[in-house]
Amino acid sequence: MSSRLLLLPVLAALLAGSPALADTRRVAVLVGNNVGSGERPPLRFAEADAGKMARVLTELGDVAPDDLFLLQGKGLAQLRDTLSLATRRISSWRGEPGTRVVLLFYFSGHSDGVALELGRERLTFTALREWLERTGAEVRLAVVDSCRSGALLRAKGGTPGPAFQIKLADDVASAGQVLLTSSAEDEVSLESKEIGGSFFTHHLVSGLRGAADASGDGQVTLTEAYQYAFSCTVTATSNTFTGGQHPAYDYRLSGQGDLVLTQVHTPGSALELPEGFERALLIQILRDQVLVELPAGAPRKVALPPGEYAVKVWRGGKLHRARVRVGAGEAKQLRWEELPAEAGPAIAASAKGEEPELEAPVPEAPVQETPVASFIEGSELALGAGMRGTASLGGALMPLGHLSYTGRGTLRLVVGLELGSLRAGDVRETVGQLSLGLRWNVLGRPGERFQAYLGMALVGQLIHQTSGEKVIGWLVSPGLGPWIGVRWPLSDSVLALAEVHAPITLLKRQDGPTSSQLIPSGRLGLAFVLR
Numbered sequence: 001m002s003s004r005l006l007l008l009p010v011l012a013a014l015l016a017g018s019p020a021l022a023d024t025r026r027v028a029v030l031v032g033n034n035v036g037s038g039e040r041p042p043l044r045f046a047e048a049d050a051g052k053m054a055r056v057l058t059e060l061g062d063v064a065p066d067d068l069f070l071l072q073g074k075g076l077a078q079l080r081d082t083l084s085l086a087t088r089r090i091s092s093w094r095g096e097p098g099t100r101v102v103l104l105f106y107f108s109g110h111s112d113g114v115a116l117e118l119g120r121e122r123l124t125f126t127a128l129r130e131w132l133e134r135t136g137a138e139v140r141l142a143v144v145d146s147c148r149s150g151a152l153l154r155a156k157g158g159t160p161g162p163a164f165q166i167k168l169a170d171d172v173a174s175a176g177q178v179l180l181t182s183s184a185e186d187e188v189s190l191e192s193k194e195i196g197g198s199f200f201t202h203h204l205v206s207g208l209r210g211a212a213d214a215s216g217d218g219q220v221t222l223t224e225a226y227q228y229a230f231s232c233t234v235t236a237t238s239n240t241f242t243g244g245q246h247p248a249y250d251y252r253l254s255g256q257g258d259l260v261l262t263q264v265h266t267p268g269s270a271l272e273l274p275e276g277f278e279r280a281l282l283i284q285i286l287r288d289q290v291l292v293e294l295p296a297g298a299p300r301k302v303a304l305p306p307g308e309y310a311v312k313v314w315r316g317g318k319l320h321r322a323r324v325r326v327g328a329g330e331a332k333q334l335r336w337e338e339l340p341a342e343a344g345p346a347i348a349a350s351a352k353g354e355e356p357e358l359e360a361p362v363p364e365a366p367v368q369e370t371p372v373a374s375f376i377e378g379s380e381l382a383l384g385a386g387m388r389g390t391a392s393l394g395g396a397l398m399p400l401g402h403l404s405y406t407g408r409g410t411l412r413l414v415v416g417l418e419l420g421s422l423r424a425g426d427v428r429e430t431v432g433q434l435s436l437g438l439r440w441n442v443l444g445r446p447g448e449r450f451q452a453y454l455g456m457a458l459v460g461q462l463i464h465q466t467s468g469e470k471v472i473g474w475l476v477s478p479g480l481g482p483w484i485g486v487r488w489p490l491s492d493s494v495l496a497l498a499e500v501h502a503p504i505t506l507l508k509r510q511d512g513p514t515s516s517q518l519i520p521s522g523r524l525g526l527a528f529v530l531r
Contacts, residue, residue: 025100
């Protein structure tokens, strides 16, 4: 992934100590862009990583949703507008007596070592540093997760890991700036298909959810989070063909006390694993995302949003799996008896912006995915009912039933079946339609409260008409057309949906020429996530 800059000073100041003081305000700008200048292939997980950071900050980092700005796949103009909006908000807060402001900036995407890449547009490292200082926030934390992101620190005397000590109290006297990068200036940053994200952000988020709470006090400090992310990133990437990845930092802070980034001991949902595991992955089923990874010796209890999780735990060279539900406010404890064992082989890591996948041994045991499980997990089965046009009944609408299967991924394969029948006068028209298409989101990400998507599908229709007992004829009709849909989650594994399909079909009537005809349909239904 190219540049990811985490504005930890901001977050640290935001989250220092117990519940943050009333005179401390926090604002976060998080940017993820899978596409770079075009010199390297698009990334797969940069935008999703920005979403993971956003959720952990609002759930555990005391950043109000209205004060968090998340840009996924947006260009330079939208970023500049957002930076200006954040600056104005900071200025308005600084006009309040006794108020201090913590600013957090995060970027995940491509970088050439000189600038952050937003598609073919660029924001230079120099411009980013200047904006951070111009905001006037007392504490500014920037985190950049990208290839060669360490170059951001060059002018500031940045230092490659392994560890640093930062003390920062949540008081008005604390001030300064911290820059964290996912790699040195001459290193690539790596992302992993298994964990569905970059190694650095993945381990940073895991740490913020409690894996980095080395002191066991229920609070994750900037020092704990960085040391945890550094250690896990170096270990996970040490045996890749591109060589290890070494996060780096530059900090200029004054103040006293521990800088707390997240509080995992506050009332909320949590999952505690049994003792003795070598490695664990916690996958949020609704989003099909690895939310937390725990290595051997890490704290066993992590804070999670309520919902269903697939749990994969390794012990003694064997993989143990379970599916668990964590209720709102529930601190669930998982026992070994609930984790049946099976066998398992290795994963792959890919350099950000590098096309080939690199075989990367994971510390401890790897994941086993059977071909069938890999194909089914995260896909959807939908059932619905609606209305569609008819081929020759004067524009009458026909009731229909709908069944479809949607595969996993960003560009999703959809296979559908529709059946309908209508009598108009003495004529009954019955239709069976098969469709094969592709669908992609245009608004919202998987798991968000509202999503809109577009698709294009090939259809094949079998139309049968009768008049009383007499068969008028059969007609096989191919077609092609777009569809648009919206959907919203009702639970972790059930979504409501509304779709409109508008194929142009070719009709060859028995006593006439072939003609084209628009036969639209609309439906409401439910989609069930398969695991």
